[in-house]
Amino acid sequence: MTDILMPKATAVWLVDNSSLTFEQIxxxxxxxPLEVRGIAxxxxxxxxxxxxxxxxxxxxxDELDKAQADESYRMKAVVSRHAELLKPAKAPPRYTPVSRRQDRPDAIMxxxxNHPEVTDAQIxxxxxxxxxxxxxxxxxTHWNTANIKPVDPVTLGLVGQIVLDEVIKKAADKKAKDDAKKGGATLQTGEAQPAAEPAFEPDAPEARSQHTAESVFGSRD
Structure with missing residues (x-):
């Protein structure tokens, strides 16, 4: 069945102007079919x-007459030129010029x-x-490993800076979320803790009993 334009508006017209069943419409x-019944x-x-x-x-x-004469008949829509034009076009596969293909290993490296968080699928x-x-x-193990060196793909002209930044940011955000799920917040054990103040200990009773008024204030002489 070919997708038609304005399906609900078409169903409204068929409900009002034909003897088709809800299933046919x-x-x-x-x-x-329940939606068509709701329209009716x-x-x-x-x-x-x-x-x-x-x-x-x-x-x-002819299609309409056949369907009205036979409830089991399912109408076939005429291929609409406008419907074909409105279909979303699939993005073509990314094409890398032949002159640039030899630079891809450098970009991969x-x-x-520099960004191991970017997945192989993204690269x-x-x-x-x-x-x-x-x-x-x-x-x-690449055949040209001896000559491969890490080079920014933007410099090589393989990708734009904005697109590269978006990919790196998305990969970094995903890695941060995954790390948070695995370990969660951890305490910093290496940070120095303040030393606890010594507890107050009162003088022993024996030490307090050795002090007299004369030893503290002196004699009158």
């Missing part, structure tokens, strides 16, 4: 104006050395490389 419009009862799409699928070229009269998507290549660079 639901199948054609990509809705649930006035509980759903109350303020939506019906759209004639015959006029806008999404349904032929830069990530390995692969960012640089248009494979996880296998990333692993050979990390383990230094």
């Amino acid at each position: 639901a199948d054609f419009c990509g809705l649930h 009862d006035g509980d759903v799409a109350r303020d939506i104006r019906g759209a004639d699928p015959l006029i806008n070229g999404q349904l032929t009269r 830069w990530f390995v050395k 692969s998507k960012l640089l248009g490389t494979t996880k296998a290549t990333i692993e050979t660079v990390r383990s230094r």
Whole structure:
């Protein structure tokens, strides 16, 4: 079934202007039969104006007549040029010019050395490389290991600075969350603690009894 434009508006028109069953309308419009029943009862799409699928070229009269004559028949929508234009286009795979492909190992090594928190999947998507290549660079088993040196991918022209900063920030935030889940807040045991004040100890009774008024204030002579 081809996706149609304005499915609810089309369902409203079919409910009002045809003898199709709720299931037939639901199948054609990509809705649930209960939703179509709600349209017929006035509980759903109350303020939506019906759209004639015959006029806008999404349904032929022959298809409608066949469906009205046979409840088991499911209508097939006409391929709409406008519907095809409105479909979201998939982003093309990242393309790296041939002249730049030899620089990717240097960029991979830069990530390995400076940002180990960035995952292989993120590096692969960012640089248009494979996880296998990333692993050979990390383990230094790449065929050109002797000539690989860490170089900023922005300098190499493989990625823009803004995109690179976003990837690094996202990886750092995820690592911080993972670390917090694993260990949580820990106490700093190396920090010096203030020494406890000595407890007050009163003089022993024997020591207090040895003092006399004469020994403290002196004699009158």
